[in-house]
Amino acid sequence: MKAIISKHFVLILSLVWGGCRHTETASTPLSQGEATVHVNPEVLATQKLDWTAKSQYVDMKVPYEPIAQLKKEIEAREGVVLQSRGEAHITVITPPEMTVLRTRLSLEQINGTIEKSRIQSIPIQLQCVGRGQLKQADRKLATYFIVVQAPGLLQVREKLRQQFIAAGGEKQAFSVERFRPHITVGFTERDLHPEDGVIKDSRSCLYKVE
Numbered sequence: 001m002k003a004i005i006s007k008h009f010v011l012i013l014s015l016v017w018g019g020c021r022h023t024e025t026a027s028t029p030l031s032q033g034e035a036t037v038h039v040n041p042e043v044l045a046t047q048k049l050d051w052t053a054k055s056q057y058v059d060m061k062v063p064y065e066p067i068a069q070l071k072k073e074i075e076a077r078e079g080v081v082l083q084s085r086g087e088a089h090i091t092v093i094t095p096p097e098m099t100v101l102r103t104r105l106s107l108e109q110i111n112g113t114i115e116k117s118r119i120q121s122i123p124i125q126l127q128c129v130g131r132g133q134l135k136q137a138d139r140k141l142a143t144y145f146i147v148v149q150a151p152g153l154l155q156v157r158e159k160l161r162q163q164f165i166a167a168g169g170e171k172q173a174f175s176v177e178r179f180r181p182h183i184t185v186g187f188t189e190r191d192l193h194p195e196d197g198v199i200k201d202s203r204s205c206l207y208k209v210e
Contacts, residue, residue: 037073037129037207039146040066043088043183047121053111058093060119060153062183067146071186074129074144082144082186090181092119092153093160100174101160104167113159122152128205129185132198143187145200146209150181 043066051061067088075082093101093110101110127147134141157176164174182200184191192198 035207036210037070037077039070039126039129039209042066043126043146044124046124049120051114051120053107053114055107057091057095057098058110058114058119059089059091060122060124062088062090064088067183067185070129070146071144074185078142078144080142080188082188084186085184088183090124090148090150090153090183092156092181097174100169101164103173104164104169105160109163110160113163114156117152117156117159119153119156122150122156124153124181125149126209127202128209129207130182130200130202130204131206132192132196132200132204134192134196134198139189141187141189141192143192143198144185144206145204146183146185147200147202147205148181148183153181154179 042063045063046060049061049063064087068084071082071084074080092114098110125148127149130145130147132143132145154176157179161174161176165171180194180200198204
């Protein structure tokens with residue numbers, strides 16, 4: 001009996017130790033209910049920008065200057081230096097999703113649906129500024145983003161899903177709801193994604209927006 005207990009103890013200890021060696025991830029919830037940041041409302045003027053078709057993903061362009069301003073404010077508040085891509089957008093169809101859609105739909109069909117939807121004129125609502133973190137050894141990576149609500153973009157995804165199914169695609173292959181619209185503001189080393197354990201939705205809210 002003692003031998004069995006000892007074996008179980010060793011097994012549990014090894015599992016705990018193994019878990020400690022894994023990378024830690026975290027999406028930080030809003031900790032101070034009154035913490036707010038100002039976001040220039042011009043960020044909502046997406047209709048002023050022309051949509052550009054891409055072969056590997058679909059995005060909605062967002063005015064960059066308000067995001068650059070917000071990046072500076074976050075750097076000052078958080079005491080970090082953030083990298084950025086020098087532009088702003090909301091990813092509507094990710095590269096992996098585009099690969100799935102392309103198994104049944106042509107690029108022309110996909111882009112045609114996006115053009116008909118007038119994607120740049122679809123309203124968006126800013127929910128909060130979120131933060132995602134990833135701890136690797138003695139380093140802590142972080143990414144900051146605006147969490148967005150955009151029912152109209154969900155409708156665009158649904159249209160593409162219906163076309164995909166009508167062309168013979170499997171219903172489970174493309175999920176409309178697996179969509180976390182956001183605008184990346186900046187990151188310390190690299191952007192973080194769901195595969196890093198970072199989910200960019202309201203659970204990650206750090207600051208309210210005003």
